Amino acid sequence: MKKFAFFLAALLMLTAGLAGCGGNDSGSDAGQQADGGQQTEVQEPAGDDAGAPEEGGADGDTLVMGTEATFPPYEFVDADGGITGIDAEIAQAIADKLGMGLEIKDMAFESLVSAVQGGAIDFAMAGMTVNPERAESVDFSTSYATGVQVVIVAEGSEIASIDDLDGKTIGTQSGTTGDIYCTDDYGQESVRQFSNGALAVAALVNGQVDCVVIDNEPAKNFVAANPGLTILETEYAVEDYAIAVSKDNPELLNQINAALAALKEDGTLDSIINKYIPAE
Ligand code: ARG
Numbered sequence: 001m002k003k004f005a006f007f008l009a010a011l012l013m014l015t016a017g018l019a020g021c022g023g024n025d026s027g028s029d030a031g032q033q034a035d036g037g038q039q040t041e042v043q044e045p046a047g048d049d050a051g052a053p054e055e056g057g058a059d060g061d062t063l064v065m066g067t068e069a070t071f072p073p074y075e076f077v078d079a080d081g082g083i084t085g086i087d088a089e090i091a092q093a094i095a096d097k098l099g100m101g102l103e104i105k106d107m108a109f110e111s112l113v114s115a116v117q118g119g120a121i122d123f124a125m126a127g128m129t130v131n132p133e134r135a136e137s138v139d140f141s142t143s144y145a146t147g148v149q150v151v152i153v154a155e156g157s158e159i160a161s162i163d164d165l166d167g168k169t170i171g172t173q174s175g176t177t178g179d180i181y182c183t184d185d186y187g188q189e190s191v192r193q194f195s196n197g198a199l200a201v202a203a204l205v206n207g208q209v210d211c212v213v214i215d216n217e218p219a220k221n222f223v224a225a226n227p228g229l230t231i232l233e234t235e236y237a238v239e240d241y242a243i244a245v246s247k248d249n250p251e252l253l254n255q256i257n258a259a260l261a262a263l264k265e266d267g268t269l270d271s272i273i274n275k276y277i278p279a280e
Contacts, residue, residue: 062101065091066121068109070196072221073276074127074145074241077106087125089272090144090263091243097259108195110175113137116244122252127215129177129239139247141256143240144269148216149178151232152204152223159211162234165190171200171209178213181237201226217277 067087069075075085083104095102105121112124116138127147130140153159159168165186172179174193182191192209194200200212201222213236214222223229243260245253263269 062103063091063095063098064103064105064120064122066105066107066112066115066124067126068112068196069104069106070198071127071215071218073217075125086145086273086276087127089275090260090269091123091125093263093268093272094256094259097262098255108175109173113244116246119246122245122249123256124244127218127241128244130242131177131180131239134244137247138244139250139253140242140244141253142260143242144260144264145241145273147239147241149181149213149236149239150216150219151234151236152201152212152214152219152229153210153232154204154207155228155230157210157230159232161232162236165211168210169208171203171212173197173200173214176214177237177239178215182213197222201229204229 067075067083069077069083073085074087075083078084083106088104092102107115109126112126113134115121116124129147130143151162159165168190170182170186170191172182172191172193173196179191179193192203194203197214197218200214203209204212205226219231223231243256245256
């Protein structure tokens with residue numbers, strides 16, 4: 001079923017081109033950005049041999065990371081058009097540890113797991129929550145961060161807590177855990193899926209949805225950028241972020257876990273996170 005939905009999504013992307021936002025028809029992922037809008041960033045290996053970058057294949061000189069880069073502070077496109085943020089920097093630090101280069105591919109969030117499975121990318125790093133369904137398809141590294149699903153509303157909204165979401169129109173990023181929880185808890189007809197969080201927030205600003213359910217740090221960024229919005233105190237769900245690797249590549253998983261452990265140990269991980277998420 002999932003495979004079919006994905007196939008359908010791919011077809012729709014081909015035919016529909018760039019679509020703004022999706023409907024809430026579960027089989028339809030028409031809201032997904034076409035991969036044509038993809039950004040690619042190549043970063044050089046740290047003082048290593050400069051062999052031609054290899055597509056996929058962690059045994060090559062370049063690790064290919066997939067992400068969906070409208071998720072600040074974890075990944076976003078900077079003024080120069082490069083993809084930066086916590087995930088990009090941690091990935092670069094991992095690649096440095098492994099003596100490899102890093103290439104980052106921007107794609108629809110929903111495509112990441114299948115891109116890992118199919119080998120189009122070596123790993124996915126996208127503020128991705130570990131959950132049992134995804135863990136059936138990919139292996140997860142040790143967790144490098146915690147995320148919390150929160151609710152963004154317009155200031156003065158009659159939604160004051162999670163209990164008020166019933167009967168409201170909820171904006172989500174398609175395929176995210178926030179999207180999955182809301183669909184489960186409030187029904188598909190209550191959820192409007194968007195291809196990224198920024199579009200969901202824009203719909204909230206325009207009054208097309210009553211709230212947006214999304215991860216807390218991106219939520220803070222979106223609220224800071226859009227006056228008149230606020231985040232409810234209620235935490236909808238607390239989750240672990242980890243890196244997704246193909247089940248066929250246990251070697252890469254071990255290498256990533258070893259690199260993460262070393263980066264935790266020497267303080268690199270904390271300093272990257274603190275750079276983007278100032279202590280409150
Ligand atoms: N943590 C949520 C999930 O795993 C949302 C992640 C969205 N990430 C992104 N880069 N857009 O489903």
